[in-house]
Amino acid sequence: MVAVGPTAAHPLDALVADEIRSAVAILRDSERVGDDVLFAMVTLDEPSRDTVAGHKSGDPVDRRIRLTVLPGPEASVVEAVVSLASGEIVQWTTHPGMRPALLFDDSYRAILALRDSPEWQEAMRRRGITDFEKVQIDPWPTGNFGDPLEEGRRIARCLSYYRAEPSDNGYARPVEGVLATVDAARGEVLEVRDLGVVPLPSDSGSYLPEDHEPLRAGLLPLEIVQPEGPSFALDGNLLTWQHWTMRVAMEPLEGLVLHGIGYHDGTLRTVLHRASISEMVVPYGDPGPIHGWKNAFDVGEWGLGRMANSLSLGCDCLGEIAYLDAVFCGEHGTPYVIENAVCIHEEDYGILWKHNDLHTSRTEVRRSRRLVVSSIATVGNYEYGFYWYFYLDGTIQHEVKLTGIMSTQALRPGEEPRYGTRVAPDLAAPFHQHLFCARLDLAVDGPVNEAYEVGFEPAPPGEDNQWGNAFRQRVERLESELAAQRDVDPASSRHWRFVNPTVTNGLGTPVAYKLLPGATPTMLARPESSIGQRAGFARHNLWVTPYAPEERRAAGDYPNQHVGGDGLLRWTAADRSLVGTELVAWYSFGVTHSPRPEDWPVMPVEYCGFHLMPVGFFDRNPTLDLPPSAEHCR
Numbered sequence: 001m002v003a004v005g006p007t008a009a010h011p012l013d014a015l016v017a018d019e020i021r022s023a024v025a026i027l028r029d030s031e032r033v034g035d036d037v038l039f040a041m042v043t044l045d046e047p048s049r050d051t052v053a054g055h056k057s058g059d060p061v062d063r064r065i066r067l068t069v070l071p072g073p074e075a076s077v078v079e080a081v082v083s084l085a086s087g088e089i090v091q092w093t094t095h096p097g098m099r100p101a102l103l104f105d106d107s108y109r110a111i112l113a114l115r116d117s118p119e120w121q122e123a124m125r126r127r128g129i130t131d132f133e134k135v136q137i138d139p140w141p142t143g144n145f146g147d148p149l150e151e152g153r154r155i156a157r158c159l160s161y162y163r164a165e166p167s168d169n170g171y172a173r174p175v176e177g178v179l180a181t182v183d184a185a186r187g188e189v190l191e192v193r194d195l196g197v198v199p200l201p202s203d204s205g206s207y208l209p210e211d212h213e214p215l216r217a218g219l220l221p222l223e224i225v226q227p228e229g230p231s232f233a234l235d236g237n238l239l240t241w242q243h244w245t246m247r248v249a250m251e252p253l254e255g256l257v258l259h260g261i262g263y264h265d266g267t268l269r270t271v272l273h274r275a276s277i278s279e280m281v282v283p284y285g286d287p288g289p290i291h292g293w294k295n296a297f298d299v300g301e302w303g304l305g306r307m308a309n310s311l312s313l314g315c316d317c318l319g320e321i322a323y324l325d326a327v328f329c330g331e332h333g334t335p336y337v338i339e340n341a342v343c344i345h346e347e348d349y350g351i352l353w354k355h356n357d358l359h360t361s362r363t364e365v366r367r368s369r370r371l372v373v374s375s376i377a378t379v380g381n382y383e384y385g386f387y388w389y390f391y392l393d394g395t396i397q398h399e400v401k402l403t404g405i406m407s408t409q410a411l412r413p414g415e416e417p418r419y420g421t422r423v424a425p426d427l428a429a430p431f432h433q434h435l436f437c438a439r440l441d442l443a444v445d446g447p448v449n450e451a452y453e454v455g456f457e458p459a460p461p462g463e464d465n466q467w468g469n470a471f472r473q474r475v476e477r478l479e480s481e482l483a484a485q486r487d488v489d490p491a492s493s494r495h496w497r498f499v500n501p502t503v504t505n506g507l508g509t510p511v512a513y514k515l516l517p518g519a520t521p522t523m524l525a526r527p528e529s530s531i532g533q534r535a536g537f538a539r540h541n542l543w544v545t546p547y548a549p550e551e552r553r554a555a556g557d558y559p560n561q562h563v564g565g566d567g568l569l570r571w572t573a574a575d576r577s578l579v580g581t582e583l584v585a586w587y588s589f590g591v592t593h594s595p596r597p598e599d600w601p602v603m604p605v606e607y608c609g610f611h612l613m614p615v616g617f618f619d620r621n622p623t624l625d626l627p628p629s630a631e632h633c634r
């Protein structure tokens with residue numbers, strides 16, 4: 001395990017528990033908040049690009065901590081920034097009508113209140129359930145549907161599942177037809193709807209090994225051994241490997257955040273100033289009253305950092321592993337640690353390049369190896385693994401691994417789902433999407449970059465295309481924010497290129513990185529719908545904005561119960577110029593999940609993501625100096 005240092009030596013050092021304690025104490029001592037204030041989030045107030053660039057080793061660091069607090073049970077958030085150096089509050093902003101990510105405290109309050117509710121208990125009894133402790137209650141953020149119950153309150157909508165035994169898979173037995181709306185901040189049940197009894201499904205949905213014996217045999221041990229240790233080095237949160245360097249942090253909402261990603265090539269050449277998953281949303285496609293409102297923003301309503309797992313060696317990660325802990329603040333102002341929240345290791349990745357010279361029979365082949373920085377979040381029924389890969393040839397990849405248990409609905413006898421798939425005899429999983437938005441704070445060989453769209457098209461027939469085979473590349477600069485709202489187009493091999501126009505390579509062309517999209521949808525919900533407004537970032541795959549440090553999260557800072565229109569939709573409406581400035585690229589990607597029987601009862605990993613690849617960033621293959629792996633390659 002790697003410990004973070006006791007005092008910040010670098011502006012981007014990970015937050016430590018003592019800093020959280022100091023920040024909370026400064027806020028409390030100011031007497032601007034009551035004793036019962038709740039701390040939704042305490043984070044490093046990240047220094048600007050300029051502050052980081054200007055920092056010299058040994059310089060004093062004025063750490064500023066941002067505290068997002070709830071003064072009371074109403075819908076109102078205060079953000080305070082404190083300076084640890086001066087011990088003072090340096091910024092105080094009230095956000096009336098905004099809600100933070102669903103508090104753990106609020107969730108517990110909602111569960112306890114609902115379990116005590118006579119209407120809900122009556123609904124359970126109608127289904128033959130009398131032991132209410134056997135009901136799993138899942139509170140969800142509610143969205144915004146203009147319901148008067150939602151106004152001015154922090155609301156959770158609750159679904160119920162039956163577990164005869166504590167080890168049961170609750171999602172196998174949804175208590176269908178019952179939906180409760182709870183004022184989670186006040187622990188007050190506002191409404192219990194019962195749309196009629198549907199029998200509990202028959203399949204137990206167990207994924208536990210003891211229920212699947214005999215377990216298969218034949219897989220012999222596979223050990224990853226690095227007898228001399230891994231090839232990366234970790235100094236605090238500064239990670240270096242081969243020519244790569246970066247700082248690794250865990251943020252409560254975005255989870256993994258990588259800063260200062262650069263490549264040593266004689267000098268340190270930056271690629272990204274900051275990279276993270278800024279938001280994600282899971283809109284469900286079922287229009288019915290029980291499931292039609294479901295659409296979880298798993299960053300802004302839950303928090304991929306807050307929900308991060310403690311990873312375990314040999315299970316989540318295999319080989320020579322280094323872990324980093326996440327240090328967060330509890331809702332009552334006490335710091336806590338998620339141990340082993342970040343896994344760092346190396347993976348063999350097949351061949352990097354090869355040529356067999358048929359004239360001489362000499363073969364040259366090099367192994368590809370990648371550095372992996374990952375974390376896994378459990379958000380209710382789903383698991384999301386976030387993997388950043390760094391390759392020897394300058395490629396960066398982000399991959400999301402989707403697994404866990406699908407959100408389910410019980411079927412009436414003979415009912416076939418219209419907006420979902422039957423995955424067990426009387427159980428369906430609705431169609432839904434998982435849509436992520438990566439925020440890529442670009443710094444390709446320096447701060448000022450330009451964005452281009454690149455695609456291919458057939459050349460017109462004519463004298464210079466006599467066989468009709470010609471096709472040409474179209475490269476167009478994206479001049480402004482509205483022009484930079486773009487979608488994937490695999491037929492034209494469309495991708496996007498981020499260029500530093502002031503730096504040229506040895507061939508005289510400007511250095512660049514390209515964003516290579518994967519197969520990905522955009523949001524299927526209608527743009528004018530509630531979710532279409534609230535998750536506007538998912539209407540397009542690419543967005544580019546001029547760098548603005550406060551523009552951090554694709555759906556805005558407070559998507560929970562938000563009416564919509566915030567984030568990328570609001571910022572890009574100004575159609576700011578993207579020329580001659582520092583840029584942020586936002587890439588929305590994901591999957592449309594058509595549930596399969598094979599995804600039940602637990603879903604084998606599905607993958608999605610993107611690559612960032614050097615394009616003329618180097619003058620040639622930068623791995624010609626890579627030695628053959630002599631120990632294996634004879």
Ligand SMILES: [Cu+2]
Nearest residue numbers: 406432434593
């Ligand atoms: Cu899914």
